Amino acid sequence: MAERFRSPEQKEQIPRPHTLDVVKIDGRWAQIKSSRMVKFLDNSSIEDIDWDDYRMVKDFGGRTVGDILKFLGEALSENEIENIHWGPEAKKHPDLKMYVSAFGEYVKKR
Numbered sequence: 001m002a003e004r005f006r007s008p009e010q011k012e013q014i015p016r017p018h019t020l021d022v023v024k025i026d027g028r029w030a031q032i033k034s035s036r037m038v039k040f041l042d043n044s045s046i047e048d049i050d051w052d053d054y055r056m057v058k059d060f061g062g063r064t065v066g067d068i069l070k071f072l073g074e075a076l077s078e079n080e081i082e083n084i085h086w087g088p089e090a091k092k093h094p095d096l097k098m099y100v101s102a103f104g105e106y107v108k109k110r
Contacts (some may be wrong), residue, residue: 003040014056017103022065022084024105025054029080031100051106058105066098074102 017023021032022041030038039046059069065084068074084097 013060014051014054014106015104020085021101021103024058025049025072025101026106026108029076031084032103039083041076041083044083053108054106055109056062056104057107060102060104062092063102064099065102068102069098089095 014034017032019034021034023030023032023038025038025040029041031041033046034041036048036050037046038049060072063072065076065081069076081097084100086096086100088095
């Protein structure tokens, strides 16, 4: 019964990723640039996202990109991995990209 009287401020909050986390959004891999901006890893396009329009369908449980590839059967192309941002250290140590956190998978609400 209390559900009917929820104010807009009390609407359900979905878990949100942090800056630099890798997420899957509607089947495309992306990296979080800020609270509302993502960079899609397939073509490096940057888009604004309203997380209230999405629901989380899979939680990667704090695993890294390397872990989700190895243990969860997820797949990222070489190009997508190349487009993951780690920092200037990644030029000397490209394997660091495999240690970026993978947060979860989201789909647009219908």
